[in-house]
Amino acid sequence: MSRPYNFSAGPAMLPEAVLEQAKAEMLDWHGSGMSVMEMSHRGKEYISIAEQAEADLRELLAIPANYKVLFLQGGASSQFAMVPMNLLRGKTRADYLNTGQWSKKAISEAKKYCQVNVVASSESANFSTVPARDTWKCDPEAAYLHYTPNETIGGVELHTIPDVSVPLAADFSSTLLSRPLDVSKFGVIYAGAQKNIGPAGLTIVIIREDLMGQTVAGTPTMLDYATMAKESSMYNTPPTYAWYIAGLVFQWLKAQGGLKAMGERNKAKADLLYKAIDESGFYKNPVDPAYRSWMNVPFILPDEALDKPFLAEAKAAGLLTLAGHRSVGGMRASIYNAVPLEGVKALVDFMADFQKRRG
Structure with a gap:
């Protein structure tokens, strides 16, 4: 390998083959006469890129047909607000597991929209472990349970999917596409792209269709999953180049x-x-x-x-x-x-x- 090894937590190392392909296509994508960065997101060339990327992601993760895949902006941190805005669906309470700094940020944001019940926390152990499942105190009136499967800062990972009776919302920013995942166990999965998916600026959301369309009052149009799903993630101009690079990564993963x-x-x-x-x-x-x-x-x-x-x-x-x-x-x-x-x-x-x- 000609390049150094980059162990950054994100933005992170990308496959060299992907960078080489992007380099080769930089000035002229497939004879279009345009760089991907210059294309209209509503033109046939870019639509083909976007559709292929979604198809490849669905294939990689075996995403069920009743889930929508969204390619959004705002990073995973924007999802800390979008999850309660979209998943409360008339309820006022939600469960959160606290296993690290990213869990804490999600909890802090959710408190602006609902009553948060922290089912368990490992903060007293300096976030060096995950509380045993039989110690969790779940709220029977919670709209959903949110957790962070992998805490990037502390290096703590929950290797099993929690078995709960409410929809699961999970921040998979640092583990999505690193191994197989049973998407059907979740209500919503979200991930910032800059770890295993592509460059910063793109956020992937995978959401079960029945959980959309009942946002809290005052939810901005841009933060409504249903709006983005209806418009195929193109209600406004999406992060087109990051989406394209993610698509190349999906193809690389398939080839691996x-x-x-x-x-x-x-x-x-x-x-x-x-x-x-x-x-x-x-x-x-x-x-x-x-x-x-x-x-x-x-x-x-x-x-x-x-x-x-x-x-x-x-x-x-x-x-x-x-x-x-x-x-x-x-x-x-x-x-x-x-x-x-x-x-x-x-x-x-x-x-x-x-x-x-x-x-």
């Missing part, structure tokens, strides 16, 4: 063998990195092993004074963006779909060498 193959690769990458951390006696991962993320692997060195040298030497070795989130410090390796096993091996080798020299 689909989500089953990607899941096997991602687990292998995570297992390799956690094994290196656990057996080092030098690096430490703060997360309960039962809830370790496949996508975001935080680790700390025995002395903070080593952080800057580690990052500088890693960068010189072609291993980029390994600093942990500013709120927690330490290191974090985000090993999304586009990071190959060779990249994780290179990181593990560097970590061993750094320990030998500095430990």
Whole structure:
């Protein structure tokens, strides 16, 4: 591989083959005489791009016919408001599981629209685990339950889908398309694109049809899922280039063998990195092993004074963006779909060498 390995949590590394294809098509997409960035979103050329992207995403995730797929703007953070606006459907209460910083942000936003019941929280454990399911205190009057399957900052992941009697709403920003997923278990799935899907600026929403069309009073037209579904995500000008790149990523995923193959690769990458951390006696991962993320692997060195040298030497070795989130410090390796096993091996080798020299 000619490029460095980028372990950024997002915007994240994209497949080199996708970047090369985008480069080749930059000035003239398929003989149209236009760059995708120059096309009308209502022209036949762009409509074909959009329709193919949705078809490929539906195939990858085996999305049932009674779910709409939306390609929106505003990032996953806009969904913190859109979920209660659209899913309360006349109710005034909603359940939320608190497992990290992104859960907290979703809870804070939802409180503007409804009474939030936090069914359980791992904040007292510094978000290093997920509360056991039998400790959750769900509200029988809740309109839905929201959770964050993978907390990008803390590296905590819930590996099973909660079994609840209300619609599930989930922020899959950092795990969507990293492995197979049973979409039928959810009311709404949303994800910012800049992890496993494409560039920043695009947000994917997958929503069950019967949950649309009953927004809270005063919901802006742009924030109504039903409006966007009716207009095929083109009520206004969508993020056309990000949508196009996402479509190329979907095609790349299919060529890699689909989500089953990607899941096997991602687990292998995570297992390799956690094994290196656990057996080092030098690096430490703060997360309960039962809830370790496949996508975001935080680790700390025995002395903070080593952080800057580690990052500088890693960068010189072609291993980029390994600093942990500013709120927690330490290191974090985000090993999304586009990071190959060779990249994780290179990181593990560097970590061993750094320990030998500095430990």
